[in-house]
Amino acid sequence: MKNQEIAKILYDMADRFAMDGVAFKPYAYRKAADVLIYEEDIENIYERGGLKELESMPGIGKHIALKIEEYLKTGKIKQYELLKKETPVDLEELTKVEGVGPMTVKTLYQELKVKNIKDLKRAAERHKIAPLFGFGEKTEQAILEGIGFLDKTQGRVSVAIAFVEANRIIDYLKTMPEVENISIAGSLRRMKETVGDIDILVSSKNPKKVMEYFVKIPEVQKVWGQGTTKTSVRMKGGYNVDLRVVPKTSFGSALQYFTGSKEHNINLRKIAIAKGLKLNEYGVFKGNKKIAGETEESIYSALDLNWIPPELREGAIKPKPKNLIDYNDIKGDLHCHTTWSGGSGSIEEMAQKAMSLNYLYIGIADHTKYLRIENGLDEKRLKEQRKEIDLLNKKLKIHILQGCEANILADGSIDIKDSALKELDFVIAGIHSHFKLSKDKMTRRLVKAMKNPNVDIISHPTGRIIGKRAEYDIDFDKILVVAKETKTVLEINAHPARLDLNDININKAVKAGVKMIINTDAHQKENMDLMNLGIAQARRGFATKSDIVNTLDLTTYFQ
């Protein structure tokens, strides 16, 4: 899957053009990259119809199509190599520093030979930056702080943490009579898997007072921007919060605007222009007359669109599919660990928790014997566990299914005998070792596991750990084909460190007609509350209720 690789290059090229002050090309390259990310496998598109087919994609014309072709054929883009040679700087890394953009990088390279963050830090510490034309003490200080922030958090916060923190701040602000409406905005509202900062939007008649109250939150470490409509603070937890306050009449338009994504906003504005209207954060305007603004729905409606859920607002404007999976559609969680293996809750405790979530069923899927460190179950202990589950099923008003999370060994075989797997209500199989096999071996390994008739679900199919471990090298398109053939269900693991499948792969599975299941992989009962994160990713991938099997009463689904 070369889409992401090429998109990354196009983004970098865009920044390099911007750095050289080239007009409009950056815009074109970024747009092409945006399209690529959410497109089907670019190699398939190219194989199907060559250059012509590439050019038929929106935002991709003759020249970028040629560059894509060049990359597919040679693994390189000459012009990109040239650009990198011309200005050998790590643009991607440097522009992660708050306040540093392509133009700044260019100047710092020319004047001080700054190539990467390490150089930048040294230059700032030695006070080489402040004397430069157009720079100053404050800029130099801001750069140092920006680097410190990056070091601490790698610039991104998990959606899980951000969500909890944002709601805490909202609860705090809600106690003010001056706060009329309040909402999460930004990438957090879109439920991106990680967010750069937390955006909160308020409507009030007294913005000044709201801002003053906001900066007094005990967790605030530093206030670093206090305007009339916006205040930015750094929290002690190492993340930033932006609070914006607008009048009530603009709350909807501001919410739409500050929720983004940027591409979504650009596309909406173009629709507005085509209708002879103007859209900004204050409303939709016909000439000088404001025709919408108080609610988000009114904005979309003024543009003749149905309201679009925030999770669907990446890239091009796409309407909400019928039966998009919803947050209350899930009927059970099939990937729960207990004290039988690595978990910290008993089967009964986990089942009680599932009941409190109004689930119809819960699946116990403890680790199996290959994972000694997790006290994985062997065939004999699986039988013993069955007895306990049978007893609890008589006692509790919820259906407990017995499964396991078996290990897919390096050769694709399962670490539990088929005769024992057959006795279980369902079987999850996952990769927990030998992560570095070649693409071919890894793909064959997964395919073999999926072809085992006892295997129902593949857990965390790509194996990534956000910010720590890359995906395994697999041919995901091949996996989808085999999953469809064998009716194997792919897991959307809702744990915030995994979120695997991610939104993009979920969308591919939807298009391929492969069924998925959203599980929390809970190792303690509190983890079962993380289901919403998985649902959010499923929504971002445009999954409908029928794509997700645990929206069904599936006590018999896998038997």
Place this chain on the structure above:
DNA sequence: GCCGTTTTCGGCCCGACTGTTTTCAGTCG
């Protein structure tokens, strides 16, 4: 570099903020 139910040329989303300035460039969302 891309695009076109008014255009194959002339546009390309829009506004706020910051720090540096002396009227503005760069960055951000």
